[in-house]
Amino acid sequence: MHRNEVNTRHCRNVNENPCNMCMPMGGILPFKGIEQSMVIIHGSQGCSTYMRRHIAEHFNEPVDVGSSSLNEKGTIYGGAGNLKQALDNIRKVYRPRLIGVLTSCLAETIGEDIDGIARDYLHERGLADFPLVTVSTPGYGGSHAEGYWLAVKRIVAKLARPTEKHAGINVIVPNLSPADIREIKRILELMRVKYTLVPDFSDTLDSPYTRTYKKIPEGGTRLADIEQMPGAAATIQLGVTVDESISPGHYLQNEFGVPLYNLPVPMGIENTDLLVNLLARLTGGKIPVILEQERGRLLDCMIDSHKYNARGRSVVFGEPELVYAVVKVCVENGVFPAVVATGSRSARLEELLKPVVAECPLEVRVVNEADFTRIRACCRDMGVNIAIGHSDGKYLTEKEGIPLVRTGFPIHDRVGGQRLLSVGYVGTTMFLDRITNTLLENKLKNYRSSMYQKFYRGVEENNQCSVGS
Numbered sequence: 449m450h451r452n453e454v455n456t457r458h459c460r461n462v463n464e465n466p467c468n469m470c471m472p473m474g475g476i477l478p479f480k481g482i483e484q485s486m487v488i489i490h491g492s493q494g495c496s497t498y499m500r501r502h503i504a505e506h507f508n509e510p511v512d513v514g515s516s517s518l519n520e521k522g523t524i525y526g527g528a529g530n531l532k533q534a535l536d537n538i539r540k541v542y543r544p545r546l547i548g549v550l551t552s553c554l555a556e557t558i559g560e561d562i563d564g565i566a567r568d569y570l571h572e573r574g575l576a577d578f579p580l581v582t583v584s585t586p587g588y589g590g591s592h593a594e595g596y597w598l599a600v601k602r603i604v605a606k607l608a609r610p611t612e613k614h615a616g617i618n619v620i621v622p623n624l625s626p627a628d629i630r631e632i633k634r635i636l637e638l639m640r641v642k643y644t645l646v647p648d649f650s651d652t653l654d655s656p657y658t659r660t661y662k663k664i665p666e667g668g669t670r671l672a673d674i675e676q677m678p679g680a681a682a683t684i685q686l687g688v689t690v691d692e693s694i695s696p697g698h699y700l701q702n703e704f705g706v707p708l709y710n711l712p713v714p715m716g717i718e719n720t721d722l723l724v725n726l727l728a729r730l731t732g733g734k735i736p737v738i739l740e741q742e743r744g745r746l747l748d749c750m751i752d753s754h755k756y757n758a759r760g761r762s763v764v765f766g767e768p769e770l771v772y773a774v775v776k777v778c779v780e781n782g783v784f785p786a787v788v789a790t791g792s793r794s795a796r797l798e799e800l801l802k803p804v805v806a807e808c809p810l811e812v813r814v815v816n817e818a819d820f821t822r823i824r825a826c827c828r829d830m831g832v833n834i835a836i837g838h839s840d841g842k843y844l845t846e847k848e849g850i851p852l853v854r855t856g857f858p859i860h861d862r863v864g865g866q867r868l869l870s871v872g873y874v875g876t877t878m879f880l881d882r883i884t885n886t887l888l889e890n891k892l893k894n895y896r897s898s899m900y901q902k903f904y905r906g907v908e909e910n911n912q913c914s915v916g917s
Contacts, residue, residue: 465820468791471585472550473499474592475599481647483668484545486538488514490531491552505860507653514538528565542663546579556586581606591792593767596623601696611679618683619645622769626654627869638736639727644673654866678704688712689768689797713773714871716780742873749877753884760887763787763827765837766856768794784808786830789818851890853882
């Protein structure tokens with residue numbers, strides 16, 4: 449095989465330390481980025497408890513997720529009564545302006561018609577105008593990345609209304625950290641863009657400390673702004689790996705004719721340039737001096753670190769959208785990837801990676817629908833010495849001795865996952881420093897033992913041979 453050829457390995461029926469989580473886990477997150485919204489899992493109590501705990505560990509914030517608490521009786525005779533009771537309780541306790549209903553494996557397996565149950569509920573309670581957003585998210589139907597995008601699309605489809613044209617720009621973001629979302633908003637504001645960003649959990653999942661506890665944190669994308677999205681001058685979607693069937697940007701384009709610009713996550717020089725230059729073109733404005741200065745500092749950072757990065761052979765894993773962006777950063781900075789893995793099934797990612805890995809001097813192995821057993825084996829085969837991805841990559845450190853740079857979701861064995869900044873010129877600079885310093889730390893930690901193995905042990909063996917002869 450040619451050294452620059454993408455070697456794709458498919459892992460089916462993954463069940464050992466998977467590289468992804470279930471659809472409803474990802475589907476919860478967008479609802480946390482909509483103002484005054486709540487979400488219910490239609491399924492067993494254990495599902496919502498597990499997801500609530502998992503998300504709370506990453507963001508270090510209280511995360512409320514309702515449950516219809518399906519039991520044996522509901523499983524046999526249907527769970528409509530449970531779901532309606534759960535909706536009543538949520539409305540009474542939280543008084544939300546929007547409720548999302550996601551399904552678990554149990555509800556999907558017994559064939560629950562959540563759209564029909566939702567219609568009946570709204571009719572019975574006289575709530576015809578209440579936004580009740582249903583999303584079919586069986587755990588076996590895809591990864592949490594697909595659940596995230598499908599939920600965003602369903603939210604937009606439920607709230608968007610035909611409206612007069614305006615100069616605003618829709619910005620649709622993938623599953624990023626609150627710090628990343630704040631940085632994207634800062635860039636938009638520096639470029640003087642009138643925007644609607646969906647979903648925006650930069651405040652709701654990273655809220656300031658207050659003495660008075662609020663059941664639903666302040667912040668999130670305003671419902672009225674989502675209603676106006678069909679009148680926007682353009683949509684910028686940071687979702688180049690997303691299938692059109694679950695793409696909110698394609699929905700707005702197909703249903704309302706809003707021009708769509710699909711861009712990668714703005715990490716690295718090239719990807720961030722794409723966003724900044726597009727904003728300048730759409731607004732007719734100039735790029736602010738502060739952004740030019742931040743770009744220059746990133747270039748200076750790349751110069752400072754390149755001599756260390758050349759020793760890196762990376763494995764990059766996680767959600768497809770973030771994986772693509774991180775691989776671009778690695779290639780720009782000489783930390784050439786050896787293994788690229790995602791727990792999702794993403795043919796689009798494979799196609800996007802082909803011209804990128806063509807720049808790599810050695811073979812790159814791309815693994816779809818991966819678990820960490822397979823990723824570990826690939827890392828051993830390819831001589832990987834640094835891992836970049838979420839906390840489940842700890843297996844690579846524990847079993848293979850490969851240091852891990854934590855990024856993405858979830859990060860549950862360190863604090864501050866919600867504050868990790870990796871996008872834009874500033875975020876990429878910080879991200880690149882984390883990668884380079886991890887390589888340096890690993891080099892210095894193992895320097896004496898490697899020197900002994902390479903030089904002194906060889907001298908001892910030669911001396912023994914000389915004595916023996």
